[in-house]
Amino acid sequence: MPKAKCSDSVRLCGFVKEFGEKYFPTDGIILFCKLCEVKVTAEKHFTVQQHCNAVKHKSCVNSSLMWRLIYIQ
Numbered sequence: 001m002p003k004a005k006c007s008d009s010v011r012l013c014g015f016v017k018e019f020g021e022k023y024f025p026t027d028g029i030i031l032f033c034k035l036c037e038v039k040v041t042a043e044k045h046f047t048v049q050q051h052c053n054a055v056k057h058k059s060c061v062n063s064s065l066m067w068r069l070i071y072i073q
Contacts, residue, residue, distance in 0.1 A: 012028060012029075012042055015031055019048060036051075036056055
């Protein structure tokens with residue numbers, strides 16, 4: 001018996017829980033990366049991981065952390 005396919009909104013909410021709602025909000029249709037300010041293709045788990053491992057995303061994460069450190073001090 002084949003697996004029942006979950007809805008897009010349920011899948012996106014799972015990605016938000018896994019990767020953090022602080023950086024990846026969703027409206028139930030689109031997964032958005034706040035740091036890079038881009039829509040992330042969320043057809044599969046692998047594509048979201050690819051975005052997280054991209055050079056642009058990592059540099060945005062690092063600059064975000066630097067701003068927090070500067071703001072705290």
